[in-house]
Amino acid sequence: MRTAKLSMFGLAALLLACATVVQADPLPSWNEGPTKAGIIAFVEAVTDATGKDFVAPAERVAVFDNDGTLWAENPMYFQLLFAIDRVKALLPQNPEWETKEPFASLLRGDVKGALEGGERAMVEIVMTTHAGMTTAEFERIVSEWIATSRHPTTNGLYTEMVYQPMLELLAYLRANGFKTYVVSGGGIEFMRPWTERVYGIPPEQIVGSSIKVKFELRESGPVLVRIPEIDFIDDKEGKPVGIHKYIGRLPILAFGNSDGDLAMLHWTAAGSGLRFVGLVHHTDGEREWAYDRASSVGRLDKALDEAKARGWTVVDMRRDWKAIFPLEKSQSK
Amino acid sequence: MRTAKLSMFGLAALLLACATVVQADPLPSWNEGPTKAGIIAFVEAVTDATGKDFVAPAERVAVFDNDGTLWAENPMYFQLLFAIDRVKALLPQNPEWETKEPFASLLRGDVKGALEGGERAMVEIVMTTHAGMTTAEFERIVSEWIATSRHPTTNGLYTEMVYQPMLELLAYLRANGFKTYVVSGGGIEFMRPWTERVYGIPPEQIVGSSIKVKFELRESGPVLVRIPEIDFIDDKEGKPVGIHKYIGRLPILAFGNSDGDLAMLHWTAAGSGLRFVGLVHHTDGEREWAYDRASSVGRLDKALDEAKARGWTVVDMRRDWKAIFPLEKSQSK
Numbered sequence: 001m002r003t004a005k006l007s008m009f010g011l012a013a014l015l016l017a018c019a020t021v022v023q024a025d026p027l028p029s030w031n032e033g034p035t036k037a038g039i040i041a042f043v044e045a046v047t048d049a050t051g052k053d054f055v056a057p058a059e060r061v062a063v064f065d066n067d068g069t070l071w072a073e074n075p076m077y078f079q080l081l082f083a084i085d086r087v088k089a090l091l092p093q094n095p096e097w098e099t100k101e102p103f104a105s106l107l108r109g110d111v112k113g114a115l116e117g118g119e120r121a122m123v124e125i126v127m128t129t130h131a132g133m134t135t136a137e138f139e140r141i142v143s144e145w146i147a148t149s150r151h152p153t154t155n156g157l158y159t160e161m162v163y164q165p166m167l168e169l170l171a172y173l174r175a176n177g178f179k180t181y182v183v184s185g186g187g188i189e190f191m192r193p194w195t196e197r198v199y200g201i202p203p204e205q206i207v208g209s210s211i212k213v214k215f216e217l218r219e220s221g222p223v224l225v226r227i228p229e230i231d232f233i234d235d236k237e238g239k240p241v242g243i244h245k246y247i248g249r250l251p252i253l254a255f256g257n258s259d260g261d262l263a264m265l266h267w268t269a270a271g272s273g274l275r276f277v278g279l280v281h282h283t284d285g286e287r288e289w290a291y292d293r294a295s296s297v298g299r300l301d302k303a304l305d306e307a308k309a310r311g312w313t314v315v316d317m318r319r320d321w322k323a324i325f326p327l328e329k330s331q332s333k
Numbered sequence: 334m335r336t337a338k339l340s341m342f343g344l345a346a347l348l349l350a351c352a353t354v355v356q357a358d359p360l361p362s363w364n365e366g367p368t369k370a371g372i373i374a375f376v377e378a379v380t381d382a383t384g385k386d387f388v389a390p391a392e393r394v395a396v397f398d399n400d401g402t403l404w405a406e407n408p409m410y411f412q413l414l415f416a417i418d419r420v421k422a423l424l425p426q427n428p429e430w431e432t433k434e435p436f437a438s439l440l441r442g443d444v445k446g447a448l449e450g451g452e453r454a455m456v457e458i459v460m461t462t463h464a465g466m467t468t469a470e471f472e473r474i475v476s477e478w479i480a481t482s483r484h485p486t487t488n489g490l491y492t493e494m495v496y497q498p499m500l501e502l503l504a505y506l507r508a509n510g511f512k513t514y515v516v517s518g519g520g521i522e523f524m525r526p527w528t529e530r531v532y533g534i535p536p537e538q539i540v541g542s543s544i545k546v547k548f549e550l551r552e553s554g555p556v557l558v559r560i561p562e563i564d565f566i567d568d569k570e571g572k573p574v575g576i577h578k579y580i581g582r583l584p585i586l587a588f589g590n591s592d593g594d595l596a597m598l599h600w601t602a603a604g605s606g607l608r609f610v611g612l613v614h615h616t617d618g619e620r621e622w623a624y625d626r627a628s629s630v631g632r633l634d635k636a637l638d639e640a641k642a643r644g645w646t647v648v649d650m651r652r653d654w655k656a657i658f659p660l661e662k663s664q665s666k
Binding site: 058135179188189192196202203204206210213214215217221222224231237238240241244245246247248249263266267270 | 391468512521522525529535536537539543546547548550554555557564570571573574577578579580581582596599600603
């Protein structure tokens, strides 16, 4: 009898443990409320094999913008801060930049002035700082920069300025059979060296903008050389194109934060069957930055109207997120 | 005692069953010999966690050319046969093709004559037959064609003209934690509709040539329209570029069958650590087609010399493959 009793106790403990695991909050940094409940209801609906909204695992494609959706984007896109650091590093070999725009302004820290030349100035900055080396060399440059450089106001590593609630969402989706992708206007090769470690998203699931590369069979072996020509701009109407090109399936979940994501959200919403379309709204000027319709970085205007008109989910960072950054770096801002 | 005996018998049967599963031949359509042994030795080396050649599962990337490597390519690339069928289908809306090259020759069945116009003729054929519709419409057209059209000499479905030994190799690699990719000069959207069903390779693991697509927000919803402009040619030096663009990792195994694959093979071989580089050599004029250095389709010349010089594996179809096609369609050729 004693043995039987112990066994029953053991069984009860086991069941309890299982129940605890099942009921553990998958999104602990999300406050309770309709946003969190909506995400969970969606995931439960598409993974319920007996339900009408079931989606086979192979079709569970989730796409996320990067800047302003998975990590911060203030005071400017982090890749632009990388480009400025590259201009400084390359100055000794290019002394004429001291007096030549857009570099001269950039070197004085006057980014606004540097970008007054419009798209041409931006392209010139990217081409001179992102091209001319092999892909292996560029990967090394990015890896070193991301491991050591610090954000101008928080002084944190850039990889510490990712959004904790979104990391939890990515993990929750993957635990439910989703394949998670980044679909960003940022450079694909600027992201790939660190996204697996930081987001759990491998290089082959990163979609982004790119410049052309060229195969060369050198004495030392084959290399790919980055050449100063735009290959693909994965922004605005380019995002559905990028999704189609790289993934070849319609996502069933998409998250963005700006008008640059609107086409991707439309594209995702258009598929038949249950869809989740979300926008991160930067409403927290205390813990992060508050901006939307009037911002030059990550402007959220038309997409906010569309979200309201179409019933898409708008995440209110201030209200919906218990924590913003993994280390709660926000207070040091 | 009887119970104990039964249990021991049960245990022995179970162990035997397990041993049988472990020892089952993963490549039954490959004849015993150095080629098959080399493949198995490679897979065992990179998956042995205690060995010096161990490769983490995430890095087990295997790339395969399609035409002539995974399915046949005679009397011409199957996608060209698709294009000819499209020209015929579109003739009523384009009656001028009756007398206009390269269409006139194509309609007379004179492919050689049609292609006398060189690359320009080829591009014109592809552009007129592969562009002008939405991506969803094109997917439907390809799906219908692949499900119903028959090969001019074997009268088999094109998806029956895939190589059984390569299907086994793909499955064997995946069972050992590899991610398998197609890296083909063929059109990415010509392959994606059927590769998952036929090869077990999902659309997001297909790399190929592409034309541009354009996002349009129509009354009926958003669409991507295929426009008559080359986006990317995934052939020759384009193959390492495509691998880098779409996968972002170096493959550890690559298989091709022609000089168009040589750059991809060089690129794969260049990585540090153990690599498997293979060529399918079409040596079986009885069961398939015999061709190499002098062929206009799938010419294998330089790559054959390189393979010999560098010790890459050359699969001799006649000697190494017990069966060629899943249904042994070869006899009806």
